[in-house]
Every structure is written in C-alpha cells, then in structure tokens.
Amino acid sequence: MAELEGGGEQRAALLAATSLFPLPEGARFSYGTAGFRAEGATMGPAVCRAGMVAALRSVRLGGAAVGLVITASHNPIRDNGVKIVDADGGMMSQDWEPFADALANAPNPEALLQIVLQFAKDEQIKLGGSHSAQVLLARDTRPTGEYLLDAAVKGVNAVIGVVAVDMGILTTPQLHWMVRSKNKGLRASEVDYCSQVIDSFRRLLELVPKDKGADAVNNRLIVDGANGIGGLKLEEIKPKISGLDIHVRNSGRGEGILNEKCGADFVQKEKVVPLGFVPEDVSFRCASFDGDADRLVYFRIVSSSDTRIDLVDGDKILSIFVLFIREQLDIINGKDNQGNEVLPTRFGVIQTAYANGASTDFLKNLGLEVVFTPTGVKYLHKKALEYDIGIYFEANGHGTVLFSDHFVSQLESLTSELSSKAAGSSQHQAAMRLLATSQLINQAVGDALSGMLLVEAVLQYKGWSLQNWCDLYTDLPSRQLKVKVQDRNAIVTTDAERRVCQPSGLQELIDGEISKYSHGRCFVRPSGTEDVVRVYAEASSEEAADSLAKQVAQHVERILG
Ligand SMILES: CC(=O)N[C@H]1[C@@H](OP(=O)(O)O)O[C@H](CO)[C@@H](O)[C@@H]1O
Ligand SMILES: [Mg+2]
Secondary structure (H helix, E strand, O other): OOOOOOHHHHHHHHHHHHHHOOOOOOOOOOOOEOEEEEEHHHOHHHHHHHHHHHHHHHHHOOOOOEEEEEOOOOOOOOEEEEEEEOOOOOEOOHHHHHHHHHHHOOOOHHHHHHHHHHHHHHOOOOOOOOOOEEEEEEEOOOOOHHHHHHHHHHHHHOOOOEEEEEEEEOOHHHHHHHHHHHHOOOOOOHHHHHHHHHHHHHHHHHOOOHHHOHHHOOOEEEEEOOOOHHHHHHHHHHHHOOOOEEEEEOOOOOOOOOOOOOOHHHHHHHOEOOOOOOHHHOOOEEEEEOOOOOOEEEEEEOOOOOOEEEEEOHHHHHHHHHHHHHHHHHHHHOOOOHHHOOOOOOEEEEEOOOOOHHHHHHHHHOOOOEEEOOOOHHHHHHHHOOOOEEEEEOOOOOEEEEEOHHHHHHHHHHHHHHHHHOOOOHHHHHHHHHHHHHHHOOOOOOOHHHHHHHHHHHHHHHOOOHHHHHOOOOOOOEEEEEEOOOOHHHOEEEOOOOEEEEOOOHHHHHHHHHOOOOOOEEEEEEOOOOOOEEEEEEOOOHHHHHHHHHHHHHHHHHHHO
C-alpha cells in the first residue's frame, strides 16, 4: 500500500501483537453502552485490540491524548472490561464503534490487519510512525487488571509512534478528567485532580451564607466504597477535605469483595443496606459509589432491625443540583428583572425514560426544559453539551453538570467585574459559587467523588438534612423486569426509547395495559449491556406498578418468544 510509509514494519507489529492474544473460538464482542465487557480472563484479545483502536484514534486526532480504562464498573469481580476515552474526555465518538467492533471480532491477525488498513485508508490515518501520539491508560482494582493492562499496552504499541502512558489504578472519572485536562493544556496529574476537587469544595463551603443554618447540617457522612477504587481514593483524600466527617465502609482495603452486596448499583436496585454497615450508621446520611466510582446514590438506613433504606437516587441528585444552580442564576440575574438578564443562560436538564415520573414533574413545575435521550451516558452527555449549563443524570446515579467554555469565560469576567464593583455582594457570591461548581464537578463524565462533594456543599448551603432532600417529591412506585427473548434487537424503539415501533402491534398492547392504571407509564427496550429486554413500569401503587410490568412482560414474551 502506497500510503504506508514503513508499511512492512507497521504490518508486522500489528500481526505480532494480535497473535499474542488469540481470539477464543465463538467469542463475540460488542462495544455496547459501556465498551467491551466479559469475564476478565477472556478479555485479553478485546483489550489488546481496544488499545489499537485508542492508538489509531490518537493518531487520527493529530496526536491528542486519548484514554483507555480497564474496568467492568459494577459487574462482579470476575468480569472486566475496557472503554475508550475521546480527546475531549468524553466517551469515544460513536462513529468509531463499528470499527472497534470489527477489530474486536476479527477472527485472526491477517483479518485484523486488513480491517485496520482499510479503516486507516478511509479515515485518512497515516500509518508508519511519522507522527507522535499517546494513550493514557488506567485500571480499577480487579485482579485481572494487570494482565489486561499489559494487553492494552501491547495493542497501543502495535501502532508505531504511539506511546502508552500508564496512569495507574484510578477511578474511571479521574482518567476522563486527565485526558480532558491534558488536551486543554492544563495540569493533568492525579495530584492536580485532587487539589482541584479539594480546593473548589473548600471555596463552596466558604461561600455558604451564615444565616442558612449550615451548622445544623450534620457533617457526618458515611460512604460505601463498593470495595473498589472509589473507596481507596476517598480514604486517601479524606484527611484533606474540610468540613466533613467522612467514614468509609467497603473501602477496598480488604473488608469484602468488589461490588458484592454493596455499591451504588446494588443499593439502587435492591434498596437494602449494603454489607459493611454497622448499627451506629443508622439514620446518618450515607452515600454509595459503584466499582469504578462513576455512579453515586445516597441513602439512609431506617432502623437497625430492618434492612430497608430510604434511597436518594440520581433523579434526586439532579433535582437538588438544579435547585442550587437555578438559585444562583436567579441571584445573579435578579428575580424580578427577567427582561434584562446580566447573564442570560440556556439551562438544560436531560433525563432518560428511567427517570422517575415524579422527578420529571418536579422539574417541569419549576418551569425548566426537560429533554429526554436514549439510555446511556454517551447520549445524555452529548445533549447536555448543547447548553450553557447542561445537567444530566441517569436514575442509577451517573451524571454531571456541564458548563460551556463560553459560559465559564462570561462567568469569569462577571466575577472579576463584581469583585471590583461589588465585592462580597450576593451577586458576586453567587457568581463565585457557580465558578467553584464548574471546577468541582467533573466536566468530562459522571464522577461519584466530586458529585458527592457538590451534594454536600449544596446541603450545607441550603441547611438541609437528608430528610429535607427526600421531601422534594415522592417517587412514584416503579418496577423493572427483564425478559429473556430470542432476539432482543427485534424491538426497535423511538421517542427516546419511550415507544416501540417494531414489532408492530406491541405498542398498542402496551398502551392498552397502561390505560388500566392511574399514573401508569410503561416502556420496553432492548438492553445495551445484557441479553434481555427491559420492562419499566410506574403507577400510583407498588402493586399496580408490579402488575403493569408483569402484564407488559407477558406481551413481550408472547410476541418475541
Ligand atoms: C436501566 C439501566 O440502569 N440501564 C443501564 C445499563 O444499560 P442497559 O442498556 O439498560 O443495559 O448500563 C448502562 C451502562 O452502565 C447504563 O448507562 C444504563 O443506565
Ligand atoms: Mg461505573
């Protein structure tokens, strides 16, 4: 191939790396909602090839740093996975997913080579080492992590001229943050991440109004680290976090097994006390991270004789952030002066169909624009980027608040103007709070650690207990079911997955069931991470939600078998 300078060497490198991790018979990978995932010991080939994809992506982007994280998030400890972080710190661009799939499933080294050569040609990626490019690598605490890191490094190095940089054991959001910061020319080490989070949290606490009763907010916070990396990192930075008395359970230092009966996914789905909590924790404010610390939920243990909890999910985290940000914008703009705003702001709130209907009503009643996207952070994040301030959360606790660069620079000018004209005024303080918020909350991806600190700052700002927060609105009872069918992709949805368009007739059956219930809402969609169809139902009582979900699941089973 004429376009391949040093082509022979490059070809040999790709063939050699691929040969080290032969694809097991029958293995089939799909990039899915969250990258490739499977049993850790079988992931070598997919991870090595993901390393090649990440390396090519960096070359394609002119040498900008790209990231690769080895994690299977909230999955059991035996699983592992890999996802690629794009140069802006977000998920890899969706138009590269088919290439990633094709590479992961190439049956042998020669087939892989042909796919790479063709793709490089189509994308005008110049192979052969006449470039410099880099991939930042991180992994979580799983036992297969080290083996898979080696596979990833070999994959990255197989693209000549690309350097693999091992950033160590990190939370997923830390790696996303590093990639984003590095490409913006900012300081991008783990120490920098920690100081940014700690400093901006301290600034937010300093800006808590003295009359809001922050002293009344109990500063004791108990955190479930899922026996994973989030717990470890929190233990490390805890001594430097001012104003909070943090106690970590399931810290990852050997108390229990990663994600086993603990962590944000367990807490949100099972709604029971995670392992590792003790009687003294009853009634205190508790937070829970998932295994790679990109999901956050809150909860409270109701009584020591009961395993039930009061859950505060992603929808309620979103709601309290919305209230806080809106309040700052109102202070800056003057509530009664809508016609002539100092800082006109397009504020967007993004949810998925899984958001509890009560949360959506709550947000709409505030007069906010609520937009829906399909399930999966890549869709929510992309939508949120369209606003000056875009906020998104999945009910399961993954989300963040994005501030556009343009808005941040306006906010910076306003803050410095006010600091000379009206230092210490409520407007000045509100502008500084928003600036600190944009520094604290991860601009690349949902982040349990920084999200938790923002929640804590907002609770102190409002002088609110967990009960006040719970009382924002009452969740509608809901039920989720999984249905095993022959081909889940026979279901095609529309309207942000809220309606089925194929197979024909199914939506009418669902509508028929919904009409039998007060406050009934129900939708079905193929999962992007499991081989099932998910059914979600909501109604005015537990029994009604259960029965609506069950009826619809039966229709799905009957039609798709
Ligand atoms: C109902 C639900 O919780 N779905 C999860 C789950 O996706 P599914 O496509 O539903 O399997 O995993 C995704 C990745 O972690 C997460 O983004 C999403 O919210
Ligand atoms: Mg996760």
